[in-house]
Amino acid sequence: MSPIFEPTLLLNESVCKANIKRMAERVKGWNGDFRPHFKTHQSARIAEWFREQGIERITVSSFKMARYFAQNAWKDITVAITATQIDAASINTLAAKINLNIVVEEEQTIMALERGLQHPVGVFVKVDTGYHRTGVDADDLIKIKKMLSGLRETKKLIFIGFLTHAGNTYGTRNKVQISEIVEPALQKFLALKTFLKDHFPLMQLSWGDTPSCSVYSDFYGVDEFRPGNFVFYDCMQVQIGACQLSDIAVCLAAPVIAVHPQRNEIVVHAGAVHLSKEGLELADGSTTYGSVVKLNGRDWDSEQVLGQVRSLSQEHGIISVSKQVMPTLKPGDVVGVLPVHSCLTANLMKQFLSTDGNFIEMMK
Amino acid sequence: MSPIFEPTLLLNESVCKANIKRMAERVKGWNGDFRPHFKTHQSARIAEWFREQGIERITVSSFKMARYFAQNAWKDITVAITATQIDAASINTLAAKINLNIVVEEEQTIMALERGLQHPVGVFVKVDTGYHRTGVDADDLIKIKKMLSGLRETKKLIFIGFLTHAGNTYGTRNKVQISEIVEPALQKFLALKTFLKDHFPLMQLSWGDTPSCSVYSDFYGVDEFRPGNFVFYDCMQVQIGACQLSDIAVCLAAPVIAVHPQRNEIVVHAGAVHLSKEGLELADGSTTYGSVVKLNGRDWDSEQVLGQVRSLSQEHGIISVSKQVMPTLKPGDVVGVLPVHSCLTANLMKQFLSTDGNFIEMMK
Numbered sequence: 001m002s003p004i005f006e007p008t009l010l011l012n013e014s015v016c017k018a019n020i021k022r023m024a025e026r027v028k029g030w031n032g033d034f035r036p037h038f039k040t041h042q043s044a045r046i047a048e049w050f051r052e053q054g055i056e057r058i059t060v061s062s063f064k065m066a067r068y069f070a071q072n073a074w075k076d077i078t079v080a081i082t083a084t085q086i087d088a089a090s091i092n093t094l095a096a097k098i099n100l101n102i103v104v105e106e107e108q109t110i111m112a113l114e115r116g117l118q119h120p121v122g123v124f125v126k127v128d129t130g131y132h133r134t135g136v137d138a139d140d141l142i143k144i145k146k147m148l149s150g151l152r153e154t155k156k157l158i159f160i161g162f163l164t165h166a167g168n169t170y171g172t173r174n175k176v177q178i179s180e181i182v183e184p185a186l187q188k189f190l191a192l193k194t195f196l197k198d199h200f201p202l203m204q205l206s207w208g209d210t211p212s213c214s215v216y217s218d219f220y221g222v223d224e225f226r227p228g229n230f231v232f233y234d235c236m237q238v239q240i241g242a243c244q245l246s247d248i249a250v251c252l253a254a255p256v257i258a259v260h261p262q263r264n265e266i267v268v269h270a271g272a273v274h275l276s277k278e279g280l281e282l283a284d285g286s287t288t289y290g291s292v293v294k295l296n297g298r299d300w301d302s303e304q305v306l307g308q309v310r311s312l313s314q315e316h317g318i319i320s321v322s323k324q325v326m327p328t329l330k331p332g333d334v335v336g337v338l339p340v341h342s343c344l345t346a347n348l349m350k351q352f353l354s355t356d357g358n359f360i361e362m363m364k
Numbered sequence: 365m366s367p368i369f370e371p372t373l374l375l376n377e378s379v380c381k382a383n384i385k386r387m388a389e390r391v392k393g394w395n396g397d398f399r400p401h402f403k404t405h406q407s408a409r410i411a412e413w414f415r416e417q418g419i420e421r422i423t424v425s426s427f428k429m430a431r432y433f434a435q436n437a438w439k440d441i442t443v444a445i446t447a448t449q450i451d452a453a454s455i456n457t458l459a460a461k462i463n464l465n466i467v468v469e470e471e472q473t474i475m476a477l478e479r480g481l482q483h484p485v486g487v488f489v490k491v492d493t494g495y496h497r498t499g500v501d502a503d504d505l506i507k508i509k510k511m512l513s514g515l516r517e518t519k520k521l522i523f524i525g526f527l528t529h530a531g532n533t534y535g536t537r538n539k540v541q542i543s544e545i546v547e548p549a550l551q552k553f554l555a556l557k558t559f560l561k562d563h564f565p566l567m568q569l570s571w572g573d574t575p576s577c578s579v580y581s582d583f584y585g586v587d588e589f590r591p592g593n594f595v596f597y598d599c600m601q602v603q604i605g606a607c608q609l610s611d612i613a614v615c616l617a618a619p620v621i622a623v624h625p626q627r628n629e630i631v632v633h634a635g636a637v638h639l640s641k642e643g644l645e646l647a648d649g650s651t652t653y654g655s656v657v658k659l660n661g662r663d664w665d666s667e668q669v670l671g672q673v674r675s676l677s678q679e680h681g682i683i684s685v686s687k688q689v690m691p692t693l694k695p696g697d698v699v700g701v702l703p704v705h706s707c708l709t710a711n712l713m714k715q716f717l718s719t720d721g722n723f724i725e726m727m728k
Contacts, residue, residue, distance in 0.1 A: 005450040061679045082621040084696040086369040257446040277641040315425045332448040
């Protein structure tokens with residue numbers, strides 16, 4: 001086994017495949033369609049593990065990512081970032097080859113794209129059910145009905161339904177708090193079906209976010225689910241209560257470059273360009289940039305948390321450890337860091353090393 | 365001119381070259397050697413703009429980056445991250461071809477590398493002059509003398525001098541505060557020469573960091589300077605007082621995807637995977653992830669700040685704007701975002717588009 005000598009993103013294939021299988025089964029249990037978000041792994045190889053579970057339809061977060069997965073034989077893709085008229089060329093290239101869905105939230109975008117498109121595309125109207133990032137307010141039936149009248153006139157834009165992302169679940173810390181966000185959001189979302197089903201009987205409702213899909217279950221009336229982060233999970237999802245530490249499928253191998261026993265700190269080669277600067281406030285009010293665990297070759301022991309990453313610069317991470325852990329670490333050792341936000345860490349590392357020693361590539 | 369339709373990192377070549385020239389002249393004014401840090405741009409093409417200023421010696425922050433620049437004809441490289449014995453193979457590959465300097469801070473690393481190396485390398489001992497990230501405490505003459513005795517015995521490790529990085533200048537907000545950090549740090553640093561010059565008359569002192577090199581001038585006794593960020597500067601450096609807004613050489617072009625006049629917000633396709641999650645506390649106590657400016661084609665007007673990026677998710681940025689600015693922006697427009705930390709933004713984008721329309725590649 002070749003030793004690890006630089007920051008390397010390890011991937012436990014069994015844990016990852018178990019995460020995929022579990023979520024696929026949950027969605028099946030709700031009689032829902034599973035259209036997983038591929039923005040977390042961004043990898044054609046890992047995508048095939050979804051195909052093994054019967055998944056053919058996917059979600060991505062940019063047209064660039066859609067092009068990558070289309071090149072890798074994915075034929076049914078929703079680009080879940082709001083499209084505008086400047087995306088016409090991207091849409092035309094993709095829609096010539098695959099079944100493409102886009103997301104809109106402005107009436108003028110609908111008209112502009114109808115003029116600019118060469119092929120039919122499916123259209124979701126993005127609605128805001130409480131997160132307040134993007135989307136038409138789900139209560140704003142006047143605006144929504146105006147957009148739907150617009151979509152009745154279009155030949156290239158085919159209305160499919162509504163899409164929402166309750167991203168405010170990321171601020172929660174337990175199942176009760178998740179329910180408190182999900183229930184009113186679902187109520188607003190499902191009301192769209194009630195109000196509009198006479199005119200649009202085939203309307204689909206598409207729901208996102210890993211926290212709610214991991215712990216909530218009463219999704220009656222929702223047609224499609226687009227969680228993404230669950231493929232790897234991370235420390236943030238552990239704190240939300242969406243998973244256990246042992247469900248985290250990725251871990252950054254980080255060489256120890258210095259030890260400072262006088263301040264119970266070790267310094268690793270693992271910085272903002274590897275982990276990202278996403279921090280997480282712990283229960284004690286302190287901030288972590290990753291939980292440090294013991295590595296066993298290319299695998300890690302999530303039960304043995306050695307410390308927390310307390311600060312990051314470009315290439316360095318400073319880890320605080322206990323007096324007991326301090327003497328067990330020395331320069332030249334390699335420790336593991338469970339990321340706070342695996343989507344951002346994977347996006348930075350651009351490659352995984354599986355626990356059985358294979359490099360797995362991502363979109364470049 | 366082909367329109368911008370996705371997040372694109374613009375680079376103003378004239379501003380960038382002026383930044384390089386100004387810093388090269390400052391260092392010349394101190395009779396110092398300029399060994400700029402290339403971690404900010406990570407680009408062989410931009411590196412050539414340094415060569416035009418007569419620069420032949422450079423600094424990088426990882427062995428991976430050293431391999432990239434060695435492949436691009438740089439023959440004298442300091443890897444300014446503390447090396448340990450697990451770097452022996454990387455050092456051997458590089459030192460066979462180029463003049464390589466490494467940085468150490470542990471006696472046992474010196475002994476282990478002496479056994480593992482095949483070629484001579486220059487060695488800087490990293491000293492901590494107040495930043496408390498890595499390095500031997502500059503006051504700890506006992507440890508330093510032990511390391512130097514070790515280095516007297518080695519045949520592959522050739523002692524060059526001491527290297528420090530006063531990274532705590534990044535917490536400052538004006539020239540006076542920078543001086544308050546730099547002066548005691550320099551005093552500790554220069555004392556090493558005083559104490560050890562009899563035994564090591566050729567000893568070099570190597571100093572880092574953009575804030576101090578941009579505004580401080582009294583570096584008598586320091587031999588070499590390694591600032592890096594100045595090549596692009598960024599909003600953080602503006603707030604520190606190291607540069608003006610008009611000195612920032614990079615700007616992220618960000619498509620507007622939604623407008624929310626009811627909350628004076630616009631949403632752009634520019635998220636944590638483009639800008640990084642580095643935040644900056646402004647004078648009013650609020651946090652920004654980038655200053656939003658008006659784009660003119662591929663150039664921008666740094667005098668016209670339209671708003672601040674207030675939050676980031678993976679692909680989205682939420683920008684707060686004034687009531688006056690709000691009606692001037694619509695979906696499909698493209699705005700500019702001056703990054704908080706250009707090193708991290710460039711590292712994520714992996715490519716620049718120069719204002720005259722050429723793509724400039726970086727290390728992949």
